[in-house]
Amino acid sequence: MASATVELPTMIANVLGGVRRLEVNGTTLQEVLQDAFEKEPRLRVHVVDEHGEFRPHVLCFINEDNTRWHERRDLPIRDGDKITILQAVSGG
Amino acid sequence: MSDNAGKELVARLRESVREVGPREAADAAEGGAVLVDVREREEYAAGTATGALGLPKGYLEVWAESKIPDKKRPVVVFCQTGVRSLFAAEALGRLGYKDVRNLAGGYRGWAEAGLPTELPGGPLSDAEQRRYARHLVIPEVGLEGQAKLKNARVLLVGAGGLGSPAALYLASAGIGTLGIVDFDTVDESNLQRQVLHSPSRVGQKKVDSARRTIEDLNPFVNVETFDVRLDSSNADEIIEAFDVVVDGADNFPTRYLVNDACVKHDKPNVHGSVFRFEGQASVFQRGKSPCYRCLYPEPPPPHMTQSCAEAGVLGVLPGIIGLLQAIETIKLTLDIGEPLFGKLVLYDALATSFRTLKIRRNENCSYCADGAEFPGYIDYAGFCGH
Numbered sequence A: 001m002a003s004a005t006v007e008l009p010t011m012i013a014n015v016l017g018g019v020r021r022l023e024v025n026g027t028t029l030q031e032v033l034q035d036a037f038e039k040e041p042r043l044r045v046h047v048v049d050e051h052g053e054f055r056p057h058v059l060c061f062i063n064e065d066n067t068r069w070h071e072r073r074d075l076p077i078r079d080g081d082k083i084t085i086l087q088a089v090s091g092g
Numbered sequence B: 001m002s003d004n005a006g007k008e009l010v011a012r013l014r015e016s017v018r019e020v021g022p023r024e025a026a027d028a029a030e031g032g033a034v035l036v037d038v039r040e041r042e043e044y045a046a047g048t049a050t051g052a053l054g055l056p057k058g059y060l061e062v063w064a065e066s067k068i069p070d071k072k073r074p075v076v077v078f079c080q081t082g083v084r085s086l087f088a089a090e091a092l093g094r095l096g097y098k099d100v101r102n103l104a105g106g107y108r109g110w111a112e113a114g115l116p117t118e119l120p121g122g123p124l125s126d127a128e129q130r131r132y133a134r135h136l137v138i139p140e141v142g143l144e145g146q147a148k149l150k151n152a153r154v155l156l157v158g159a160g161g162l163g164s165p166a167a168l169y170l171a172s173a174g175i176g177t178l179g180i181v182d183f184d185t186v187d188e189s190n191l192q193r194q195v196l197h198s199p200s201r202v203g204q205k206k207v208d209s210a211r212r213t214i215e216d217l218n219p220f221v222n223v224e225t226f227d228v229r230l231d232s233s234n235a236d237e238i239i240e241a242f243d244v245v246v247d248g249a250d251n252f253p254t255r256y257l258v259n260d261a262c263v264k265h266d267k268p269n270v271h272g273s274v275f276r277f278e279g280q281a282s283v284f285q286r287g288k289s290p291c292y293r294c295l296y297p298e299p300p301p302p303h304m305t306q307s308c309a310e311a312g313v314l315g316v317l318p319g320i321i322g323l324l325q326a327i328e329t330i331k332l333t334l335d336i337g338e339p340l341f342g343k344l345v346l347y348d349a350l351a352t353s354f355r356t357l358k359i360r361r362n363e364n365c366s367y368c369a370d371g372a373e374f375p376g377y378i379d380y381a382g383f384c385g386h
Helices: A010-015 A029-039 A041-047 B005-016 B022-030 B041-045 B057-067 B084-095 B106-112 B126-131 B142-151 B163-173 B206-217 B235-240 B252-265 B317-334
Strands: A002-007 A021-026 A058-062 A082-087 B018-020 B034-037 B075-078 B100-103 B153-157 B177-181 B222-226 B244-247 B269-275 B278-284 B343-348 B353-358
Touching (some): A010 A082, A041 A058, B041 B142, B142 B317, B163 B206, B235 B252, B244 B252, B278 B317, B317 B343
Parallel strands (some): B034 B075, B075 B100, B153 B244, B177 B222
């Protein structure tokens, strides 16, 4: 079981009452995200759809690597990994 | 030391450096040798052998290895008459260049032999060369690079928070033609970040205000304005006419339209977007990087996003991101450095952190996948999450 952090963008942090970072545990991306959703139930709907897939306007990085279009779904998580959730913003 | 030390040194160099005449030099260049003009920048700018590299003698040792990385490649150096270049030839030999020849008679002899010459600065006037003097001494820019900037046509989508800083610096740097597409008028609430505009312009068309600011800043820039909302009926005509597109839009429908048109017309799309204290930047180009749709296949539903008007934005933030876009545009135009292909820069102003994340192409992207036929523009009309 690895310990990792999930970092959230301002847009999502706003709907969680300002929570920008979660400490999570698990051995795969799916497990640590599930842990994050249990700790912040309102997070789930903003990150994944009803099938558990990342929403099209949301990105998830493990450290510096984008997980979108990755061949594997059960990406391993190691101690100290930083999971970054991003969402498209339109401001210009 | 004798009073004739200089002459003696030249005589010794003539014995040790291989000298060639103009015709032989031209044949060598034809066969792959690099012609190097070691005269001062002003002399080079006034005319040089066609295709010659400008490498002033004073900078020779500093620049040579970056400009001529292959030390086995034959080099023919020349100055005005063939004397200064003897010293340059000797210096290149000391740097390890294996085959260095001196053009006897120099540029004068080359021109008198009727061999081809060119103005490497192209259309740059003396006034422009004075204005861009700090660019001209940078090896990665120089006269050739500055001429590339002058010949470049860059389109700014939006004269707002991102477009303003990008426009100011791209104009100052000498981008020859700046296109600006924006249908909006200047509002007081824009002035906290949209530095192209000023209180006296409130109520004016943004494209007109932008034109005045840019023309004041640099009269050498040609400004082309499009006082329209970019949409699927005009995107082809506008975007096709430019070399690089800078996306400074403030809404998702325009961002997807810019992406799709850039993919269709194979234009680099220099992306920037901001929200409160956070910004994102990347460069998308078909075949070289993911496109915006690979990153975000669809816009968020309106209830999952907010615009700057709704949520606010720190006025300085688009300054940082817009200038990243300006620098990427310059790099693309000069073909230097590493553009942000396949990378997404995140800037968090509160944490003062820059992160560069790797992004992937969607191999099945309906727009940019290899061999994909353009599926047409998608009308996101009615999307209210501007």
